[in-house]
Amino acid sequence: AQKITQTQPGMFVQEKEAVTLDCTYDTSDQSYGLFWYKQPSSGEMIFLIYQGSYDEQNATEGRYSLNFQKARKSANLVISASQLGDSAMYFCAMREAGGGGNKLTFGTGTQLKVEL
Amino acid sequence: DADVTQTPRNRITKTGKRIMLECSQTKGHDRMYWYRQDPGLGLRLIYYSFDVKDINKGEISDGYSVSRQAQAKFSLSLESAIPNQTALYFCATSDRRWPSGSLDEQFFGPGTRLTVL
Numbered sequence: 001a002q003k004i005t006q007t008q009p010g011m012f013v014q015e016k017e018a019v020t021l022d023c024t025y026d027t028s029d030q031s032y033g034l035f036w037y038k039q040p041s042s043g044e045m046i047f048l049i050y051q052g053s054y055d056e057q058n059a060t061e062g063r064y065s066l067n068f069q070k071a072r073k074s075a076n077l078v079i080s081a082s083q084l085g086d087s088a089m090y091f092c093a094m095r096e097a098g099g100g101g102n103k104l105t106f107g108t109g110t111q112l113k114v115e116l
Numbered sequence: 117d118a119d120v121t122q123t124p125r126n127r128i129t130k131t132g133k134r135i136m137l138e139c140s141q142t143k144g145h146d147r148m149y150w151y152r153q154d155p156g157l158g159l160r161l162i163y164y165s166f167d168v169k170d171i172n173k174g175e176i177s178d179g180y181s182v183s184r185q186a187q188a189k190f191s192l193s194l195e196s197a198i199p200n201q202t203a204l205y206f207c208a209t210s211d212r213r214w215p216s217g218s219l220d221e222q223f224f225g226p227g228t229r230l231t232v233l
Contacts, residue, residue: 004158035221045159045206045224091158102147102210103174104222106158 003027004094004107011112013082020067021077021110023092029053032096034075035104036066039089048090051075082114119143120225122207128231129197137192137228139207146211148190149222150174150182153204162205165190197232204229 005024013019025034036048051059051066059066067076079086089111093104120141129135139148146167151159151174161174163182171182179201183191194201207225 009156033220037224043204043227043229045208045227047221047223050221093159102220102222103149103161103164104159106151106160108156108158 003105004092006092006107006110008110009108011110012115013079013112014115015084016081018078018080019082019112021079021090021092021112023075023077023107025073025075025092025094027073027094027096029096032094034066034068035093035095036064036075036077037091037093038086039091039109040085041088045091049077079112084114084116087112087114120207120209120223122205122225122228124228125226126229128233130233131198133197133232135194135197135230137205137207137230139190139192139225141188141207141209141223141225143209143211143223144187145209145223146187147209148184149208149210150180150190150192151206151208152176152201153206153227159206162192194230194232197230199232202230202232 003026032053034051038046038048049059049061049064049066051068058068063080065078089109091109092107123138149164150162153159160176162180165171165184168184181193205228208222210222
């Protein structure tokens with residue numbers, strides 16, 4: 001079974017609108033972390049936001065927020081007030097406590113296109 | 117200067133050739149990783165190293181080897197390159213610390229685009 005599932009290969013959003021990118025995960029660990037990375041067309045991986053499994057509040061970083069629903073094992077990224085520069089590939093990733101820790105398992109990504 | 121650098125940035129090689137991709141970091145991190153990215157598959161872990169004497173296989177290590185020459189340097193080798201190793205390769209680093217719930221994010225290099233003909 002996939003550990004990280006991103007079901008939206010591509011998404012479109014209009015500038016200034018909000019968009020939600022879906023991510024579900026599968027783990028039996030109690031301690032884990034969830035990450036979102038942005039990959040623009042230039043190729044680099046940019047860290048956006050992190051949610052720890054024990055964090056009671058949803059993480060926020062500027063226009064990014066993470067809608068963490070632990071019971072449903074989902075960690076959706078919400079981008080508010082989309083900008084043209086948000087057009088990129090977005091990856092959800094999970095770090096599990098087992099196996100020495102800090103290895104990341106990535107989803108297959110969602111390509112976001114922001115339109116005027 | 118970038119904290120995590122990769123050389124070369126682009127490489128075209130032929131089937132059967134040996135090739136080395138190099139990664140250097142100035143972040144002082146203990147942990148280093150090699151990933152490959154293929155379209156539609158996301159990033160997959162090839163090898164990782166928690167310190168100079170500790171090297172571990174990742175999800176897709178077959179056909180690859182690594183060397184951790186120093187805390188700051190981690191090289192990935194393809195002993196005999198084949199076309200399905202054509203991909204974008206990323207090096208990443210992270211700090212040793214990871215108490216439960218802390219961030220300890222991974223920092224990625226700019227990537228090496230490798231084409232095997």
